[in-house]
Amino acid sequence: MVLVTFLYENPIRLAVSFNRFSNSFTTLQTTSTRTQLLTPQNPQESIRSNHKYSLTPIGNRSILSKGFDSYVDLIRECSKRKSLVELRRLHLQIKKSGFLHPSLGLKLIDSYLKCGGIDDARDVFDEMPQRHIVTWNSMISAYIRCKRSDEAVKLFRMTFSEDVIADEFTFSSIFKGFSDLGVLYQGREAHGRLVVLGLDIWNGFVGSALVHMYARFGKLGDARLVSDRVLEKDVVLMTALIVGYTQHGEDSEALEVFRDMVLMGIKANDFTFSSVLIACGNIADMSRGKQIHDLVIKSGFEVAIATRTSLLTMYSKCGLIDDSLKVFDGFANANMVTWTAVIMGLVNNGREESALSMFHQMIRSSINPNAFTLSSVLSACSALAMLELGREIHTIVLKEGFDRDRFVGATLMDMYGKCGNVKMARLVFDDLNEYDVVLVNSMIYGYGQSGCGEEAVRLFDQMQDSVIKPNDMTLLSVLFACSNAGLLEDGYRIFSSFKKNPKFELSIYHYSCMVDLLGRAGKLKEAETLITKVVNPDVVLWRTLLSACKIHGDVEMAKRIMVRVIELEPEDEGSHILLSNIYASTGNWADLSKLKVVIKDMRLKKNPAMSWIEIDGEVHKFMAGDTSHPRETEIDQELDNLNKDIKVLGYVPDTSFVLQDLDEKEKERSLYYHSEKMAIAFALSKRRNKSTCIRIFKNLRVCGDCHTWIKFVSKSVGREIIARDAKRFHHFKDGQCSCGDYW
Template identity: 55%
Template sequence: MRREYNGGLIAFSRFFSSFASKSCSPESSIHCQFRLLYVACESLTTTHTFSWLLRQCIDGRSITGLKKIQTQMLKSGFPVEISGSKLVDASLKCGEIGYARQLFDGMRERHIVTWNSLIAYFIKHRRSKEAVEMYRLMITNNVLPDEYTLSSVFKAFSDLGLEKEARRSHGLAVILGLEVANVFVGSALVDMYVKFGKTREAKLVLDRVEEKDVVLITALIVGYSQKGEDTEAVKAFQSMLGEKVQPNEYTFASVLISCGNLKDIGNGKLIHGLIIKSGFESVLASQTSLLTMYLRCSLVDDSLRVFKCIEYPNQVTWTSLISGLVQNGREEMALSVFRNMMRDSIKPNSFTLSSALRGCSNLAMFEEGRQIHSIVSKYGFDKDKYAGSGLIDLYGKCGCSDMARLVFDTLSEVDIISLNTMIYSYAQNGFGHEAIELFERMIHLGLRPNDVTVLSVLLACNNSGLVEEGCAFFDSFRKDKIMLTNDHYACMVDMLGRAGRLEEAEMLITEVINPDLVLWRTLLSACKIHRKVELAEHITRKVLEIAPGDEGTLILMSNLYASTGKWNKVIEMKSVMKEMRLKKNPAMSWVEVDRETHTFMAGDLFLHPNSKEILETLEDLIRMAKDLGYVEDKSCVFQDMEETAKERALHQHSEKLAIAFSVWRNVGGNIRILKNLRVCVDCHSWIKIVSRVINREIICRDSKRFHHFRDGSCSCGDYW
């Protein structure tokens, strides 16, 4: 009789659902189900039917239905303990935590499944605190946790950093014999120790688990690769194969990260083969991991080949490609990939945006970067620290530290990275006081400065001529036992050297355990500024002992001889360089106009389609600058030639060409140019005057810093 009714019910339900799918809206379909439940609830008793009905409620997310079933269960004398856990589980699956909690609180006797379901729900929704509270309540109520409880709750411990309590529960798992016997408990433990950064203990747990499976071993591999113990990760993977445990896409993903970190292309390709052999070749996660691995190993073509085989790349796949291309210096391609992604209507996330922004800031692509800024806003990432730092970096590298600051001030959370980025932006642009102010705020917030902070602060002092402040900071960093690297020393050597305190600068180098070429070259360029030929010769001899024929040193020395008029020495140096087949890095400037980049090389305009117009504009600008007092500084010419030829050479320095081009194209607003070397004294004084002539700000990024030319003066205070 009952069975018949149940069968009838199913048929009834089928009738309704087919009816619903054909002609009804989803709401009316659920309405039909309510009617159905109402009818059914009148006379039902079997466990089987209750389960079926609960399933219907879960599918229809119907709390009303649940309540009806509850009444019916009570009426029919269904064991309260069982019905309770069933109802709690069903309410949680309907997303009704409030009702579940209400049921839970009303129970006199609670089945362990009830506890487990609630804990699992909290874990699933990352409500770790409540999960742990529930677990504690369970213990105080003398309910002994089982394998289900433990395999869930460990995640909450690691999430909240409750290591002590976690170890106590681990002990419980050992006493109950679950650590060894239940692989779920074992993997949860491994995962937990991994999250605590304790890979050694994770491995000890793994070794004790009797029947090891993929998840267990993968959890350990993940731990190794996230901690940078990449060799261990690869070893664990190999031993997994030895134990005949079949890896899956999760396993491949983590071991491939380690291969990428190790640049272990041999194992990387081996795993690629394994992926094909075990049928994971068209699993998106595996494809993405392979793509990333190839990019980390700088095999851009291989990664593109993998990408082409992917039918539907997702957000992560696209992002991985974009960030990898940027890391390999293929910014242009990265940005075109980004545009393709947007065209395919794949939503970007903060990873995507910060990668694309880094592509822009590497090349100081202002317009492109601004467009990405509007995408950042469109998708609601204005307050995000990752996208935000990307924007700060972009604006900093485009010479707009005020815009960088606007972004910084909207961030919802200030952390060491965003602070460092902002301080560095100020430093590059010569806003020393602003940088120091932010640094003080950082200390006030209780954040410990790291090596990037130290470099940014020193650079800020250096670029603003704050020598005393810089020295004071340096001393305090030394006292605070902050690790100082060669870069930090190089910054100080530059600062002291440029201030003419060459002896102190040299002393500082002797303090360094392993002085590198950069340090010596820095001191050498200070010699060049102050025309200290003898000291420079002394240093050059020293450097050439460590690094015979060092290109940078020879060029600096040759330029020093040239600027002091020692032309025979210049010829000598040049012949040495020629013999060693060294070529000077040609000076280049570039400028972005209408999202197109135009590159200029000194004296080289013949190939430009508008050379005539550019030269005419340039002549006008030089004439007007001369009217306001510009005089050529011929010490900036490093070749021995006739005076008029020197003038001509000066007039065609790449930055002058780039500025003339921008003026001719009538670029609106500021003029923003970039240069691969440092700007020379002659161009510097010329650009100052031109900024007044055309009454516009000219921002020039050279290889070391920014110069903001406005109304006849420069932000660097003629100190660079």
């Protein structure tokens, strides 16, 4: 070994030494009278029997045996050093010496694979005149590890033509290759060949591979049959079955398999616990989730990253976000997957601000986000309508190269759409490499939110000529867009085309969209007739028409519809509040008083009007009539100034939108402190750049007086104001609104 080490320190000497060794070996073969190479009549027979050549001995060792050992030592040293270059030089010398035979070839293949030279290993494999099944297995498994399963399958099929008999190791490897390639038929064929060969297919080793393959294909019945036949079940097999059930939405079955596993005394590993915890989260089984958590602690797997990540995901899916955060706090060095899991959990549990704070901590910890992380924080920006932060995250998306990812693209579109920047949403849409129905639906809905009905219909019509076929959400999105823009004819046309299509079944929600379109257009009787054609119309349909009655002040129809609502759902909160608003808006105070008694007895509460605005990365919230904001004095002064200015321009307060029985001055004062007016006054009091657009958001629909007030303000201050209410976006500029006063 001293000589070997010395030679390795100088590659030139190594090559020279190989030449000398080769020459010496040749000389000894041809000139020595004391040795005689015993060449068998059939060289292949010698290879099959011993995988070595036989030599007459000199003392206790043969010359050829000594050469073999030297080459083995050098090959082993190359593997140790992971030196692909030196191994190639050694391989060349071996080829020149004519010394390549199965045993040495197998060691060369093994060393090449350890050094990352899978193609070099294949060259050795192809050079070998006779290859043992171990050699075939090494190459097949290596191809699969390197994600080159197609080549593994080709090699597996070569065994048929070369009369090589595959063994259990061959099949356990190739089943994974079929899974990776998604070729179930070939996998079944290999399963059949395994049976024909009479191999021990029911041991845990091969059984686990088969279970994994069938589970990956969603053939869980076949996977379970294989599992039931295996006599020595182990954790690998049971985990493969659990993962298969979980990945295909059969979480209860996964938990049953885990229960059987525990009863059989098979100890779970990190992957087992991760999978069953995910199953608990998917079906929100908090009770079993906590039981498994206790088992995780007892088994000592609580520190395992995969298990802990699944734990926090399970708790967040069960709505126990604080428990999820406690698990996260236990991480010493959380990785990207863990950070993403906790951020997604916060977003899904309505804790968007906390999710964004956590994202900032992640970036400060030098953890790069992935597509799921970015999609989650963009969803948080959408919910909070934080456009500026959304733009910053868009920059990160571009930097990380996720701008063409369709999942990130969908959330980017949604963020821009919900922040009222439909032009930017379309730019993101146009830059995507591939489209699906979800992306197209998102774009159509985004157009609908911003009142761009014609653009939505145009995109829908283009969709009809593409390979992407519309689904139920497509119809909902385009009808929503037609309703917001008052496109009655287009809505009729599209709705009728789906209704006539026997392959498409209209739902209550599709009828509700059409009722909304008709009702907002003032076609109340047509809307009512449409509802009567629906089999078993529900409260949603009648409440939609009730909302249209409020818009048009039709008290008599509202009373008639309310009777229908009470028959179906006597304590429907939304309908009672809608009717009370109709009475108030039409001055029907007597009926309102009676209804208020009913509402009080039912303990119904109306959601208070609230508006919010993002300025310098901070969200400011305003409640109707609330004067507790720290800058209330400045807001009040700004409101006074604005009202004076716009009254000069012709603004007259519309007190019909005050839903209380007050005198005119009190009504006007009530309008004064609507939440959207306070939010706009606050933004203007900041005296920011006058070219900056003001964006406000409201949880309820903007009232008619506020709509008129904002139009006058946009003209007075020369600023564009974008308001998103519960229904849509309103773009105010120069005294006009994008909705054309139709909302």
